[in-house]
Amino acid sequence: MKTNPLPPIDSVLEVLKYDPDTGVFTWRRNEKVPKKVAGKVAGSFNKNGYRQIRIYSIRYLAHRLVWLISEGNDPGDLQVDHINGLKDDNRRENLRLVTNSENQHNQRRARGYHFHIRARKWHATIRLNGKGRHLGYYTTEEEARTAYIEAKAKFHPTSPIAK
16 A cells, blocks of 8 residues: 655654554644644544544554654555554554565464365465465364464464464
8 A cells, every 4th residue: 555755753743742652643732733623632544444644634644653753764665563453553562564465464363274165175275475375175174274374373474373
């Protein structure tokens, strides 16, 4: 997903206050922020469930703004991932930089197995570098799931499933 380049830190801190204990942004009182919104929680949720904040008519994802304020740089093409999977938990300790590929493996449930009707067995696969890799056919669903989870731990170690 393409994101807007982040504004300078000074521009963000001029209009927003960040609470690192809660991960919440609120509007600062100044001439650029109307009095009626000063002190209120900044932003709204986008269609994907992430908090976005409009600064000078441009929308920014709150977790990317946290990264900018905390680390002093724009994460660029890297993605800022919510470690616990909660999209509105924008505490710095809950955020990490990941590649798009790593973020795709951040699934909460195992999906790499299904019942293969013609073979009449459970089939386990995993995706590596955009291609499916056959892990085998298994008599039971549990065996297929175990094979998938072991492969997930080996090939996608940052995934919560792998832990």
